[in-house]
Amino acid sequence: xxxxxxxxSRIRFARNLTEYPFLSKLDPTSASEIIEKVKNVxxxxxxxxxxxxxxxxxxxxxxxxxxSPEFISIKMPKCLILxxxxxxxxxxxxxxxxxxxxxxxSLDEAFAEACEADDMICGKxxxxxxxxxxxxxxxxxxxxTGMRASVMMFLPAMTMNKDISKIAPQLSKFGLTIRxxxxxxxxxxxxxxxxxxxxTLGSNEEETINKLNDxxxxxxxxxxxxxxxxxxxxxxDIIMRSYGILNYAHIxxxxxxxxxxxxxxxxxxxxxxxxxxxxxxxxxMINVMPATLTLHSGKQLxxxxxDIYRTEYIKNFLNKTD
Amino acid sequence: xxxxxxxxSRIRFARNLTEYPFLSKLDPTSASEIIEKVKNVxxxxxxxxxxxxxxxxxxxxxxxxxxSPEFISIKMPKCLILxxxxxxxxxxxxxxxxxxxxxxxSLDEAFAEACEADDMICGKxxxxxxxxxxxxxxxxxxxxTGMRASVMMFLPAMTMNKDISKIAPQLSKFGLTIRxxxxxxxxxxxxxxxxxxxxTLGSNEEETINKLNDxxxxxxxxxxxxxxxxxxxxxxDIIMRSYGILNYAHIxxxxxxxxxxxxxxxxxxxxxxxxxxxxxxxxxMINVMPATLTLHSGKQLxxxxxDIYRTEYIKNFLNKTD
Numbered sequence: 001x002x003x004x005x006x007x008x009s010r011i012r013f014a015r016n017l018t019e020y021p022f023l024s025k026l027d028p029t030s031a032s033e034i035i036e037k038v039k040n041v042x043x044x045x046x047x048x049x050x051x052x053x054x055x056x057x058x059x060x061x062x063x064x065x066x067x068s069p070e071f072i073s074i075k076m077p078k079c080l081i082l083x084x085x086x087x088x089x090x091x092x093x094x095x096x097x098x099x100x101x102x103x104x105x106s107l108d109e110a111f112a113e114a115c116e117a118d119d120m121i122c123g124k125x126x127x128x129x130x131x132x133x134x135x136x137x138x139x140x141x142x143x144x145t146g147m148r149a150s151v152m153m154f155l156p157a158m159t160m161n162k163d164i165s166k167i168a169p170q171l172s173k174f175g176l177t178i179r180x181x182x183x184x185x186x187x188x189x190x191x192x193x194x195x196x197x198x199x200t201l202g203s204n205e206e207e208t209i210n211k212l213n214d215x216x217x218x219x220x221x222x223x224x225x226x227x228x229x230x231x232x233x234x235x236x237d238i239i240m241r242s243y244g245i246l247n248y249a250h251i252x253x254x255x256x257x258x259x260x261x262x263x264x265x266x267x268x269x270x271x272x273x274x275x276x277x278x279x280x281x282x283x284x285m286i287n288v289m290p291a292t293l294t295l296h297s298g299k300q301l302x303x304x305x306x307d308i309y310r311t312e313y314i315k316n317f318l319n320k321t322d
Numbered sequence: 323x324x325x326x327x328x329x330x331s332r333i334r335f336a337r338n339l340t341e342y343p344f345l346s347k348l349d350p351t352s353a354s355e356i357i358e359k360v361k362n363v364x365x366x367x368x369x370x371x372x373x374x375x376x377x378x379x380x381x382x383x384x385x386x387x388x389x390s391p392e393f394i395s396i397k398m399p400k401c402l403i404l405x406x407x408x409x410x411x412x413x414x415x416x417x418x419x420x421x422x423x424x425x426x427x428s429l430d431e432a433f434a435e436a437c438e439a440d441d442m443i444c445g446k447x448x449x450x451x452x453x454x455x456x457x458x459x460x461x462x463x464x465x466x467t468g469m470r471a472s473v474m475m476f477l478p479a480m481t482m483n484k485d486i487s488k489i490a491p492q493l494s495k496f497g498l499t500i501r502x503x504x505x506x507x508x509x510x511x512x513x514x515x516x517x518x519x520x521x522t523l524g525s526n527e528e529e530t531i532n533k534l535n536d537x538x539x540x541x542x543x544x545x546x547x548x549x550x551x552x553x554x555x556x557x558x559d560i561i562m563r564s565y566g567i568l569n570y571a572h573i574x575x576x577x578x579x580x581x582x583x584x585x586x587x588x589x590x591x592x593x594x595x596x597x598x599x600x601x602x603x604x605x606x607m608i609n610v611m612p613a614t615l616t617l618h619s620g621k622q623l624x625x626x627x628x629d630i631y632r633t634e635y636i637k638n639f640l641n642k643t644d
Contacts, residue, residue, distance in 0.1 A: 233572060
């Protein structure tokens with residue numbers, strides 16, 4: 001699963017219904033109809049009516065990577081359908097955005113599961129498909145497979161030795177791209193990088209996934225070698241100081257948390273920290289994000305109160321894993 | 323005792339024997355004779371032959387404030403006589419430098435004890451004394467009482483709010499001066515400041531001590547008010563982060579330790595940290611100084627090894643006080 005270097009793997013399909021125009025020309029009544037049709041394909045899955053959520057609740061779904069940041073700004077009836085690792089945004093940029101996220105390097109498993117749901121959609125609904133061009137999508141960059149395969153990688157050693165800057169040009173040769181934690185244009189906080197295919201036309205799904213798997217495995221090897229080189233007193237000191245701050249600080253904002261998270265996750269990888277697993281620190285990372293954390297508190301919190309509440313939440317987590 | 327603001331109080335007397343020239347004209351044979359004479363005044367006190375010590379051992383006595391930095395560089399037979407809070411340097415700048423150090427604000431107690439030892443010296447040895455000018459000393463700045471009364475103060479809040487810079491000009495009006503941790507020309511690391519009289523002529527010992535006590539009490543009040551003002555989330559965060567680093571870091575140099583020490587000592591004063599006392603953290607501070615720490619290790623340590631050994635020493639201390 002390579003969890004020391006790979007946080008998660010994601011397969012996403014973009015699909016549109018033939019009977020309705022794309023989002024830019026869609027009217028709210030049609031949007032509601034689409035939502036009903038997709039819900040009927042998955043009668044046993046839970047569905048969340050996004051129109052009834054407040055901003056904080058919507059942002060928390062973004063932090064959990066269950067919806068895109070764009071989804072919450074779309075002014076149209078919209079719905080999220082959920083079932084374990086599977087989530088379906090209805091009325092995002094495309095009528096249907098279906099994704100499966102799995103932890104670690106699990107592109108094949110995520111693909112298999114996403115295909116199963118996609119087969120149900122394509123079987124029960126009339127999906128826009130062209131023999132020549134494949135699936136038709138709102139944005140031309142998705143036409144063809146309509147698939148985005150992406151892997152969230154944790155690359156602290158390659159960030160430290162600056163090798164990370166050499167990756168982007170190499171990736172683009174293979175039709176791949178690298179981005180920060182929350183998609184396009186976001187920073188690589190926490191040494192987290194999302195690597196995904198850019199090309200959806202002229203290459204089938206399996207080829208795309210195989211190529212991505214190949215490249216990811218090469219990066220994993222590079223990151224591990226870089227970690228072997230930095231291992232020693234100096235990095236141990238950096239890691240343990242961050243661990244000390246995590247245990248003792250009274251105010252930690254989310255930007256600083258991502259820095260501490262990164263140091264501690266590296267500490268687990270280098271076996272300096274044995275108090276918890278990658279999964280535990282990864283789920284802590286999501287849970288202390290601003291919106292998710294504020295929701296958990298059950299209160300209105302200003303920034304300072306939230307940063308203090310974050311440290312209480314962290315201390316509870318650290319005590320539980322003792 | 324005011325230990326939240328005052329680390330220690332010290333009374334020092336400078337004395338010289340009439341039969342011998344001052345240090346600059348002294349020959350080694352005479353120096354040895356002086357050492358024997360002073361030792362004979364205190365036959366039950368332990369005496370340390372400084373000629374037999376290595377540099378590390380000598381530096382450790384400096385770190386413990388039992389000898390001056392100047393003492394170890396004097397090329398002459400020299401000796402340290404010790405008994406609890408009392409220490410006597412023989413053949414420093416003056417033939418005899420007698421001091422008594424007590425923890426907290428205890429100038430009167432230190433003065434009483436130093437006088438007792440001084441009476442024995444003046445009773446048994448011929449001490450250079452002039453009816454008009456008082457005790458004669460090597461440096462004219464000590465002529466008169468030959469007494470230096472000093473108080474080591476811990477002033478973190480006045481350092482933060484910069485009021486500390488206003489103190490020096492005020493003190494000089496009263497014939498007092500302020501310096502860093504290890505005397506003249508040293509930095510005020512750890513927010514530690516030594517305040518002492520500059521004048522030894524035209525004022526008797528009691529007047530000098532009363533004046534110093536008065537001023538110290540005024541500064542204590544100011545420092546405590548400043549602490550009340552800074553108390554809150556922000557300072558709690560700073561203190562607890564330093565406590566976290568002290569508990570977790572792998573490499574801590576002595577300069578950084580003084581910063582952490584200062585934060586933690588303030589944390590004890592503000593009752594944020596209740597795991598140990600002022601005395602415990604003060605003695606830790608001395609024990610992790612470079613020379614004292616290296617001696618304790620029983621090994622030759624390079625700088626990096628010493629900084630790592632310091633963290634081990636600190637962790638042992640923290641575990642003991644748990």
